[in-house]
Amino acid sequence: MTDSPPPTPADAPVSAGTPPIRLCLFQPALPKYRIPVFRELASRPGIDFHLFYSADEPVKNVTPDGFKGSSITSRVLLKKPRLLWRQAQIDNVDPARFDVIMAGWNTRYLSLVPCLLLARKRGIPTIVWGHGYSKQEAFSRRFLRDSIGNLANAIVFYSSSARNRFVERHGNGHRVFVAPNSLDQRELKAARESWLARPDELQRFKEKHGLLSGPVLLFVSRLSSENRTDLLLRAGAILRKQYPSLKIVIIGAGDQEADLRAVARENKVDDLTVFTGAIYDEHELAPWFISSDLFVYPRNVGLSLLHAMGYGLPVITTDYEPSWAPEVDALQPWINGMTYSDGSVDALAHVVGAVLSDRERLEQMKANAYRTATEEYNLFKMVDGMEAAIRYVFSTRR
Secondary structure (H helix, E strand, O other), rough: OOOOOOOOOOOOOOOOOOOOOEEEEOOOOOHHHHHHHHHHHOOOOOEEEEEEEEOOOOOOOOOOOOOEEEEEEEEEEEOOOEEOOHHHHHHHOOOOOOEHHHEEOOOOOOOHHHHHHHHHHHHOOOOOOOOOOOOOOHHHHHHHHHHHOOOOOEEEEOOOOHHHHHHHHHHHHHHHHHHHHHHHHHHHHHHHHHHHHHHHHHHHHHOOOOOOHHHHHHHOOOOOOOHHHHHHHHHHHHHHHHHHOOOOEEEEOOOOOOHHHHHHHHHHOOHHEEEOOOOOOHHHHHHHHOOOOOEOOOOOOOOOHHHHHHHOEEEEEOOOOHHHHHHHHHOEOOOOEEEEOOOHHHHHHHHHHHHOOOHHHHHHHHHHHHHHHHHHOOOHHHHHHHHHHHHHHOOOOO
């Protein structure tokens, strides 16, 4: 039996006059969706937070907002496989500046191991934070990653399942934490409530896009081959026999768009499919989510799962575990979503049809999905897990 995760105090007591924990965190980049996470971490009492993020990663960086942040550079040592070195990861191992060092658990940064060893030598406790597994998992990859993780004083996983597998291999559950990867649901909630407060405008939106009769199946993400959006279109050809008013909405852009339009034509579902292109504004996305019945992401789903559940949409995705991101931990069959036999158009159509056919159960699944995203996998619980690890390693320092 695996140990349960350590407690994650939302309001850890901080004595008056106690100096704050000076926390240094290294991340590959600073994408927009991480701003609320780091802002919340910086707001926790007794934590003086400073983020270092790479300026030369392919991910688009945004400006730190609500916390201290510094842009650093990475040096590419090898292009294939891509191996990097961040000198700042060594230069900032300084007990005069920081009490705790936290770093992304990425084995491609060759500066990570020297950083952990130097911190140990200088008496600074360390934390690594990451998925804890690879989608192309192999014994050698796992051995290397686990060995690096065991150099740190604590590990923070994105999901409970990855955390539990690690504890089964190595024990020491007291030093292994979970910060369930989450989205800031507040922006989604505001957009959702804004549209629901204007039912006449929402009705006109549905009329304009032919979404009144339904059911409506929604996909939102980049249009790439890894996501297997073509399976949704092929399943639509089967489902339309049972649901003549079916609509499939595909929101996103990418190199597969032309191919997907061709698949829609070949399967004679182009008349019931809406391609909107990319939409990034939450207020513009909201009516599409509100007007839909299910979120169908055939493969490779990640944070999009919690995005959909934040609007009360059950999620349908593959049962192929190697393609899962950590967020799939939140999915519970017949509670807030379903899985289907990977790659099978018939299986996907069958599962979608089974969920749609029981309206009472579907409404309950919608309510469960909303509760999952807003209560169980929210931003605050994510930061609780990070904070628990930070306070634990700080208590163990020499």
